[in-house]
Amino acid sequence: MIPLNFYLILAAALFCIGLFGALARRNAIGILIGIELMLNAVNINLVAFWRYIKPAGATMDLAGQIFALFVITLAAAEAAIGLALVIAIYRSRDTVNVEDVNLMKW
Amino acid sequence: MPDAQTLTLISPELLLSIFGLLILLVDVIWREKSQSALPWLAILGFALALAATLYIWGSNISLFAGMYMVDMFSLFFKVVASLAGILITLVSIDYLRQRTPYRGEFFAIFTFSILAMMLVASSASLLMIYLSIEFLSYTSYLLTGFLREDKKSNEAAIKYFLYGAVTSAVMLYGLSLLYGVTGSLNLTDIAAAFSATVDSTVRMIALVSTMLVLAGLGFKISLVPFHQWAPDAYEGAPTPVTAFLSVGPKAVGFAALLRVALTALPQWVLPAPPPAPVKEIPLVLAVVSIITMTLGNLIALRQTNVKRLLAYSSIAQAGYMLIGVVAVNLTGNSPFSGLNGILIYLFAYLFTNLGAFICVIAIENATGIVEIPEYAGLVKRAPLVAALFVIFFLSLAGIPPTVGFIGKFFVFGAALREGWLYLAAIGVINSVISVFYYFAVVRQAFFEAPKDATPIRLAPLVTLSLVVSAALVLAFAIYPQPLLNLAAWSMGMVK
Amino acid sequence: MDLIVFYLFATLAVIAALGVVALRNPVHAALCLAVVFISLAALYVLLSAPFVAAAQVMIYAGAILILFVFVIMLLSPGVDQGAGALKWQRPLAAVFGLALAVELILVLASAVLPAARGQYTPERLAQIGDVQAIGALLFTDFLLPFEITSLLLLVAMVGVIVLAKKRVRS
Numbered sequence: 001m002i003p004l005n006f007y008l009i010l011a012a013a014l015f016c017i018g019l020f021g022a023l024a025r026r027n028a029i030g031i032l033i034g035i036e037l038m039l040n041a042v043n044i045n046l047v048a049f050w051r052y053i054k055p056a057g058a059t060m061d062l063a064g065q066i067f068a069l070f071v072i073t074l075a076a077a078e079a080a081i082g083l084a085l086v087i088a089i090y091r092s093r094d095t096v097n098v099e100d101v102n103l104m105k106w
Numbered sequence: 107m108p109d110a111q112t113l114t115l116i117s118p119e120l121l122l123s124i125f126g127l128l129i130l131l132v133d134v135i136w137r138e139k140s141q142s143a144l145p146w147l148a149i150l151g152f153a154l155a156l157a158a159t160l161y162i163w164g165s166n167i168s169l170f171a172g173m174y175m176v177d178m179f180s181l182f183f184k185v186v187a188s189l190a191g192i193l194i195t196l197v198s199i200d201y202l203r204q205r206t207p208y209r210g211e212f213f214a215i216f217t218f219s220i221l222a223m224m225l226v227a228s229s230a231s232l233l234m235i236y237l238s239i240e241f242l243s244y245t246s247y248l249l250t251g252f253l254r255e256d257k258k259s260n261e262a263a264i265k266y267f268l269y270g271a272v273t274s275a276v277m278l279y280g281l282s283l284l285y286g287v288t289g290s291l292n293l294t295d296i297a298a299a300f301s302a303t304v305d306s307t308v309r310m311i312a313l314v315s316t317m318l319v320l321a322g323l324g325f326k327i328s329l330v331p332f333h334q335w336a337p338d339a340y341e342g343a344p345t346p347v348t349a350f351l352s353v354g355p356k357a358v359g360f361a362a363l364l365r366v367a368l369t370a371l372p373q374w375v376l377p378a379p380p381p382a383p384v385k386e387i388p389l390v391l392a393v394v395s396i397i398t399m400t401l402g403n404l405i406a407l408r409q410t411n412v413k414r415l416l417a418y419s420s421i422a423q424a425g426y427m428l429i430g431v432v433a434v435n436l437t438g439n440s441p442f443s444g445l446n447g448i449l450i451y452l453f454a455y456l457f458t459n460l461g462a463f464i465c466v467i468a469i470e471n472a473t474g475i476v477e478i479p480e481y482a483g484l485v486k487r488a489p490l491v492a493a494l495f496v497i498f499f500l501s502l503a504g505i506p507p508t509v510g511f512i513g514k515f516f517v518f519g520a521a522l523r524e525g526w527l528y529l530a531a532i533g534v535i536n537s538v539i540s541v542f543y544y545f546a547v548v549r550q551a552f553f554e555a556p557k558d559a560t561p562i563r564l565a566p567l568v569t570l571s572l573v574v575s576a577a578l579v580l581a582f583a584i585y586p587q588p589l590l591n592l593a594a595w596s597m598g599m600v601k
Numbered sequence: 602m603d604l605i606v607f608y609l610f611a612t613l614a615v616i617a618a619l620g621v622v623a624l625r626n627p628v629h630a631a632l633c634l635a636v637v638f639i640s641l642a643a644l645y646v647l648l649s650a651p652f653v654a655a656a657q658v659m660i661y662a663g664a665i666l667i668l669f670v671f672v673i674m675l676l677s678p679g680v681d682q683g684a685g686a687l688k689w690q691r692p693l694a695a696v697f698g699l700a701l702a703v704e705l706i707l708v709l710a711s712a713v714l715p716a717a718r719g720q721y722t723p724e725r726l727a728q729i730g731d732v733q734a735i736g737a738l739l740f741t742d743f744l745l746p747f748e749i750t751s752l753l754l755l756v757a758m759v760g761v762i763v764l765a766k767k768r769v770r771s
Contacts, residue, residue: 001603002603002604002607002647005709006607006611007644007648008709009706009709010611010614010615010644012702012705012706012709013615013618013702013706014614014615014618014637015701015705016698016699016701016702016705017615017618017619017621017622017698018618018622019694019697019698019701020622020694020695020697020698021621021622023693023694023697023698024622024691024694024695025622027627029627029669029672029673029676030627030630032669033621033627033630033631033634033669034621034622036634036661036665037618037621037622037634037637040637040638040641040661043641043653043657044641044644047645047648047650047653048648050648050650051648051649051650051721059738059742061734061738062734062735062738065650065652065653065735066735066738066739066743068650068653069652069653069656069735070746070750072653072656072657072660072661073660073750073754074750074753075660075661075665076660076664076665077753077754077757079665079668079669080668080757080758080761081757081760081761081764083668083669083672083765084760084761084764084765085764086672086676087672087675087676087764087765088764088765090676
């Protein structure tokens with residue numbers, strides 16, 4: 001049996017890589033991709049905890065998995081909204097780089 | 107299938123869902139003919155939700171396997187949310203008419219964002235907290251970018267979105283760790299798991315995950331260092347949406363913060379035996395509070411755009427409110443428990459800030475002016491707006507006889523009671539600084555000569571909502587007892 | 602055996618994730634993201650969560666990724682240039698990311714979490730860990746979040762159409 005910590009460390013690594021991506025990119029789509037990595041890291045945590053941790057009470061039997069499913073669903077909605085905003089901004093000024101988006105102080 | 111009692115208890119939420127869907131439907135079926143009726147449909151929805159909230163007033167029950175609390179604390183926020191919904195819809199009607207053809211979609215999404223506020227206030231499970239906060243965020247992003255032909259609106263929305271999505275992912279990581287160390291999503295089970303453990307690793311993880319969750323909520327509340335989105339989003343968003351952004355997410359962020367702090371981490375605020383997991387957090391919050399109010403006020407001094415000025419002022423206000431969270435202590439029967447201070451302050455801030463934004467909208471609608479130098483001589487052009495600006499700014503600065511003073515009184519009082527002397531002192535100094543920039547606007551409006559002396563005509567609906575919010579600000583200052591009772595009852599959520 | 606599978610897919614996921622943030626061409630980054638999604642799906646199978654694995658492949662790899670690729674193709678944003686106005690941004694992000702990684706990994710590596718031995722027996726997993734059990738829970742204990750999600754998706758859809766559709770209704 002693989003120790004729980006292995007999964008947690010993998011998740012932490014992916015989360016930090018994703019966070020780095022989100023902070024270091026200047027391209028809105030690149031930032032969004034970084035955010036997707038972070039959300040995936042959270043899902044590893046949730047499913048691994050579900051598998052290894054004693055649930056507190058009967059209704060929590062599958063809580064980790066169900067939480068992960070909700071995260072996946074919301075990630076889809078979030079990506080759709082983000083990309084729609086990217087398209088709208090591209091239409092109005094022909095760029096997706098956040099540094100070019102500077103009508104107001106950034 | 108939930109039973110009739112459950113349905114009654116969630117009737118405000120059900121009503122808003124139904125009216126949101128109804129607006130979409132009516133808009134699709136009747137198109138042009140229905141345009142002027144849609145905002146009134148939304149207002150009817152908010153009014154009915156308000157009535158339903160008052161009908162179930164006094165309930166204290168947990169629903170849906172413990173993930174949804176209908177208690178006085180959440181009902182307080184539901185009252186605030188529906189009132190804010192009515193006021194903002196009233197001022198959006200004229201604002202949107204010239205600016206977007208998608209008014210039906212706007213009012214539907216706005217109705218759902220008020221619904222999301224109500225959901226956050228009642229959430230008592232990590233899943234529900236995440237879901238409803240994200241619901242509110244998504245609707246806010248959409249509303250911010252709603253003027254799709256307007257470059258500033260686009261820019262505001264994408265900045266708001268990118269900040270929000272990163273911080274909510276960070277918060278979510280913290281929530282997953284909280285689930286991991288306790289094995290439950292329900293806040294009460296989490297509290298039980300924490301008080302049962304003496305393990306220092308669990309304590310460590312609890313601390314790390316609480317910090318991560320604070321990052322997400324700090325973004326909603328616009329605490330430094332998660333505040334950078336606020337000025338840009340406030341400036342670029344359609345002004346009624348800015349008014350909403352300055353009150354909705356903030357109220358909800360505090361609701362979630364208090365719910366998590368008081369239910370899941372009671373050792374944070376109650377005297378606990380030695381293995382208390384999270385004692386460091388109030389200290390961190392105190393530092394954040396000091397930086398937030400000082401930075402917000404200092405930058406606000408230099409602003410020339412009134413929307414940006416109010417953005418920085420609202421960042422500073424978040425700092426004052428955080429003092430109440432730092433000083434929460436629910437033992438004993440003191441009137442300065444911190445919690446009631448925050449609730450009173452939030453109530454005061456919401457209607458004061460809404461009022462200030464309605465003033466801005468009134469001027470912007472009629473003339474397009476948002477720069478403070480152009481406010482010169484406002485008293486001659488629109489005496490009512492100029493006079494009400496004074497009232498709202500007095501209240502924001504915390505000067506009697508306004509409701510803002512009562513809020514500051516209870517928040518700073520709680521800090522003194524808990525021995526946070528320097529925190530209260532810095533709060534008072536900051537309030538004094540804030541007077542300078544508030545009165546820079548007032549000085550322009552009253553003592554400068556107008557460049558263009560034509561009177562500004564106000565739309566009747568805008569005048570109505572101005573008068574309503576000013577009346578709330580003054581009435582609760584002169585007769586605060588209902589507000590104090592309300593806040594006292596809301597504390598019933600903590601056993 | 603389990604351990605080999607874990608190492609294989611975990612390494613793959615981390616390398617692909619590094620590719621996602623390191624590669625300048627957005628199409629390449631998106632392709633790396635697909636590798637991450639699929640390796641994680643394999644790990645979910647290893648964790649005996651086949652439904653989450655399936656959802657991961659269908660929604661992440663099937664829907665979200667396609668959406669990304671569509672937008673990238675549509676806008677052809679070009680290559681993300683290295684140096685720019687925000688020179689401090691990259692090192693600062695690296696410092697933040699590394700600091701957080703070290704902190705999290707130290708904490709998590711030392712963690713002795715309650716019952717960290719895999720609490721479910723194969724029989725128990727067969728009994729609860731399938732689609733039926735998840736479906737039943739979604740419509741009973743998790744009914745409220747489930748319904749809220751449906752509203753949320755509707756709102757997101759309406760809003761996205763308003764923002765992204767081509768011609769404005771006059």
